[in-house]
Amino acid sequence: xxxxxxxxxxxxxxxxxxxxxxxxxxxxxxxxxxxxxxxxxxxxxxxxxxxxxxxxxxxxxxxxxxxxxxxxxxxxxxxxxxxxxxxxxxxxxxxxxxxxxxxxxxxxxxxxxxxxxxxxxxxxxxxxxxxxxxxxxxxxxxxxxxxxxxxxxxxxxxxxxxxxxxxxxxxxxxxxxxxxxxxxxxxxxxxxxxxxxxxxxxxxxxxxxxxxxxxxxxxxxxxxxxxxxxxxxxxxxxxxxxxxxxxxxxxxxxxxxxxxxxxxxxxxxxxxxxxxxxxxxxxxxxxxxxxxxxxxxxxxxxxxxxxxxxxxxxxxxxxxxxxxxxxxxxxxxxxxxxxxxxxxxxxxxxxxxxxxxxxxxxxxxxxxxxxxxxxxxxxxxxxxxxxxxxxxxxxxxxxxxxxxxxxxxxxxxxxxxxxxxxxxxxxxxxxxxxx
Amino acid sequence: xxxxxxxxxxxxxxxxxxxxxxxxxxxxxxxxxxxxxxxxxxxxxxxxxxxxxxxxxxxxxxxxxxxxxxxxxxxxxxxxxxxxxxxxxxxxxxxxxxxxxxxxxxxxxxxxxxxxxxxxxxxxxxxxxxxxxxxxxxxxxxxxxxxxxxxxxxxxxxxxxxxxxxxxxxxxxxxxxxxxxxxxxxxxxxxxxxxxxxxxxxxxxxxxxxxxxxxxxxxxxxxxxxxxxxxxxxxxxxxxxxxxxxxxxxxxxxxxxxxxxxxxxxxxxxxxxxxxxxxxxxxxxxxxxxxxxxxxxxxxxxxxxxxxxxxxxxxxxxxxxxxxxxxxxxxxxxxxxxxxxxxxxxxxxxxxxxxxxxxxxxxxxxxxxxxx
Numbered sequence: 001x002x003x004x005x006x007x008x009x010x011x012x013x014x015x016x017x018x019x020x021x022x023x024x025x026x027x028x029x030x031x032x033x034x035x036x037x038x039x040x041x042x043x044x045x046x047x048x049x050x051x052x053x054x055x056x057x058x059x060x061x062x063x064x065x066x067x068x069x070x071x072x073x074x075x076x077x078x079x080x081x082x083x084x085x086x087x088x089x090x091x092x093x094x095x096x097x098x099x100x101x102x103x104x105x106x107x108x109x110x111x112x113x114x115x116x117x118x119x120x121x122x123x124x125x126x127x128x129x130x131x132x133x134x135x136x137x138x139x140x141x142x143x144x145x146x147x148x149x150x151x152x153x154x155x156x157x158x159x160x161x162x163x164x165x166x167x168x169x170x171x172x173x174x175x176x177x178x179x180x181x182x183x184x185x186x187x188x189x190x191x192x193x194x195x196x197x198x199x200x201x202x203x204x205x206x207x208x209x210x211x212x213x214x215x216x217x218x219x220x221x222x223x224x225x226x227x228x229x230x231x232x233x234x235x236x237x238x239x240x241x242x243x244x245x246x247x248x249x250x251x252x253x254x255x256x257x258x259x260x261x262x263x264x265x266x267x268x269x270x271x272x273x274x275x276x277x278x279x280x281x282x283x284x285x286x287x288x289x290x291x292x293x294x295x296x297x298x299x300x301x302x303x304x305x306x307x308x309x310x311x312x313x314x315x316x317x318x319x320x321x322x323x324x325x326x327x328x329x330x331x332x333x334x335x336x337x338x339x340x341x342x343x344x345x346x347x348x349x350x351x352x353x354x355x356x357x358x359x360x361x362x363x364x365x366x367x368x369x370x371x372x373x374x375x376x377x378x379x380x381x382x383x384x385x386x387x388x389x390x391x392x393x394x395x396x397x398x399x400x401x402x403x404x405x406x407x408x409x410x411x412x413x414x415x416x417x418x419x420x421x422x423x424x425x426x427x428x429x430x431x432x433x434x435x
Numbered sequence: 436x437x438x439x440x441x442x443x444x445x446x447x448x449x450x451x452x453x454x455x456x457x458x459x460x461x462x463x464x465x466x467x468x469x470x471x472x473x474x475x476x477x478x479x480x481x482x483x484x485x486x487x488x489x490x491x492x493x494x495x496x497x498x499x500x501x502x503x504x505x506x507x508x509x510x511x512x513x514x515x516x517x518x519x520x521x522x523x524x525x526x527x528x529x530x531x532x533x534x535x536x537x538x539x540x541x542x543x544x545x546x547x548x549x550x551x552x553x554x555x556x557x558x559x560x561x562x563x564x565x566x567x568x569x570x571x572x573x574x575x576x577x578x579x580x581x582x583x584x585x586x587x588x589x590x591x592x593x594x595x596x597x598x599x600x601x602x603x604x605x606x607x608x609x610x611x612x613x614x615x616x617x618x619x620x621x622x623x624x625x626x627x628x629x630x631x632x633x634x635x636x637x638x639x640x641x642x643x644x645x646x647x648x649x650x651x652x653x654x655x656x657x658x659x660x661x662x663x664x665x666x667x668x669x670x671x672x673x674x675x676x677x678x679x680x681x682x683x684x685x686x687x688x689x690x691x692x693x694x695x696x697x698x699x700x701x702x703x704x705x706x707x708x709x710x711x712x713x714x715x716x717x718x719x720x721x722x723x724x725x726x727x728x729x730x731x732x733x734x735x736x737x738x739x740x741x742x743x744x745x746x747x748x749x750x751x752x753x754x755x756x757x758x759x760x761x762x763x764x765x766x767x768x769x770x771x772x773x774x775x776x777x778x779x780x781x782x783x784x785x786x787x788x789x790x791x792x793x794x795x796x797x798x799x800x801x802x803x804x805x806x807x
Binding site: 038045050052096102106138150151155203243245250251255287291300331332 | 470471472473474477515522557561585591622655656660667671736737
């Protein structure tokens with residue numbers, strides 16, 4: 001193995017180097033050396049196919065970035081740096097005005113609110129109270145008179161949009177944000193979306209898939225309109241989505257997929273029914289999704305890395321860890337069961353747009369969706385149970401997400417205590433009296 | 436963003452806004468109500484705004500007419516992901532008792548244009564259902580898969596149509612073509628499992644045939660994960676599971692020839708662990724070394740995973756020396772927990788809670804393999 005001479009003259013100019021920072025430097029030095037050894041290029045085994053060709057193509061675009069990084073880090077010890085200010089600026093610019101290229105996301109504006117507010121909360125950049133009021137007002141416009149939220153004002157309510165809106169309101173965390181949710185109507189909407197077999201339609205006349213189940217379950221639990229009956233047969237429906245590979249598909253029979261696996265396993269966790277699926281197979285599948293060379297995650301076997309799976313796959317590991325712990329597993333040692341440092345490097349070195357915002361992979365465009373899910377994944381990777389472990393400057397450290405809901409921890413706690421002390425039945429009575 | 440919403444046809448035709456069309460003068464357009472303090476406001480083109488203002492007016496008047504139908508087509512052109520428009524379009528189709536073959540052609544064109552959009556495939560599914568005619572679906576999905584052999588929506592639609600209308604007969608041949616073109620096409624492997632599961636099922640004869648198929652494909656490129664995963668799927672139906680002697684001896688042979696594919700080693704590890712659980716611990720020492728080799732040499736990105744697996748193996752070894760009744764078995768969740776109790780109690784007990792109080796920068800990684 002080639003041994004590179006890293007970081008000559010480390011902080012030599014600093015006269016008062018304490019013992020602690022010396023140790024720190026040595027540790028960083030060692031770890032960089034280690035990571036460099038770790039990267040393994042794709043082995044085509046002399047069989048070129050479409051899949052291998054595309055994979056090698058991606059590695060070709062990534063290689064120079066890692067190389068550049070090893071040069072940068074010799075000059076600046078703080079590398080890789082999360083370009084916080086740029087990201088915050090990008091996100092705040094999008095909060096009020098979006099260019100016409102966003103017309104294709106006109107039915108996802110509740111999502112856009114969540115992507116922006118969640119990213120900002122992870123960056124510890126809270127919105128002003130007037131900004132918050134604006135977002136709450138807007139999401140109120142997206143709420144259907146029949147319960148649930150649509151992708152935009154006047155659109156039909158949709159479970160995914162409802163999840164996005166409720167999560168966003170919880171992140172905003174003001175009483176007006178909590179009160180904006182019409183919970184008795186929400187409960188009616190959720191009940192209406194339930195399919196007999198235990199799945200959920202995503203909207204009236206819409207498809208049944210595992211996203212629907214996860215979104216319905218999250219909002220039902222968060223706003224405390226959950227009832228056992230509402231999720232009758234759902235455990236069995238979810239379990240049927242686990243494939244022979246170990247991951248979950250969007251609907252029983254299809255291919256295991258990162259986004260759907262997150263939805264499926266998180267939903268089983270929320271229903272306290274993880275034991276109904278094969279966790280060991282899930283763990284094997286999930287850990288195999290981390291890419292040898294890139295360090296990021298792919299969504300499916302033999303597909304390409306994508307920054308958004310930093311959360312959909314990366315977020316599975318806290319859930320798995322928690323399930324194993326609950327089951328009394330004593331072999332866990334405080335590490336996530338994936339390479340959390342390699343993931344941080346992929347995100348920081350390969351997924352940042354120089355002008356703010358994050359992306360799928362190099363040579364792709366930045367967008368709000370990828371900004372949200374790369375940052376969420378970065379947060380998971382920085383906070384293993386053994387304690388925070390941040391690559392690059394300590395300023396890269398993000399707030400902690402609760403991986404089950406993907407909401408920043410403190411915001412989630414506040415919402416829970418609010419909804420606990422304000423049962424929805426009280427609102428139901430008010431509504432009845434009014435009508 | 437994946438879909439761009441405007442089309443090039445604007446360049447060729449002169450577009451007349453709905454508000455300027457004589458035949459629409461009876462309807463008053465309804466602007467979008469973003470409330471008093473709009474956020475995430477999209478700079479809609481005039482055309483977009485005009486079409487959607489009239490769409491809202493049509494919905495508001497519950498108008499189900501020919502002109503409303505063609506308006507939905509314009510709204511879809513502007514944004515094919517607007518599920519509300521698709522839903523309303525279906526209501527119009529029903530109300531007018533429209534010729535669904537025409538609609539099938541329309542949605543086919545849309546799918547070719549926006550093959551990664553949920554709404555177009557859902558619409559296709561409903562129209563096929565209404566017609567009860569699945570004749571064109573295999574051809575359409577094959578066309579899309581020809582451009583992108585892993586398009587999730589296309590596979591999903593294909594599975595739906597095949598299982599709903601029992602169109603399994605030529606599917607294995609189709610999959611065979613895809614796998615021989617790209618042995619790493621995991622979607623095709625998944626489809627193979629699906630087809631067999633719904634037709635012959637995994638009878639002993641089929642299991643034998645599929646094991647042979649896997650061996651052949653694994654030998655092409657032993658580091659290719661797809662056939663290894665599929666093999667595990669097949670063996671779920673074999674009497675002895677992973678311990679199937681045909682597979683085990685073949686894997687041992689592969690290993691003795693120097694193959695170090697992580698998937699091969701992972702398989703051998705699981706075989707030894709299973710044997711250990713049924714009392715035969717003779718293989719555990721060797722696979723502990725394999726875990727170490729994977730962690731340090733052959734599969735370094737998954738180091739923490741392999742170190743964890745090594746610890747579970749070491750533990751099951753020790754436990755069997757002190758029998759406790761739970762030896763080597765995978766820990767199962769306490770099933771007696773009351774599921775209907777307040778879920779959020781969970782949130783507070785979540786291990787990450789402790790993390791919030793920690794802040795150990797640059798903590799060195801412990802080398803756990805050494806402890807094994």
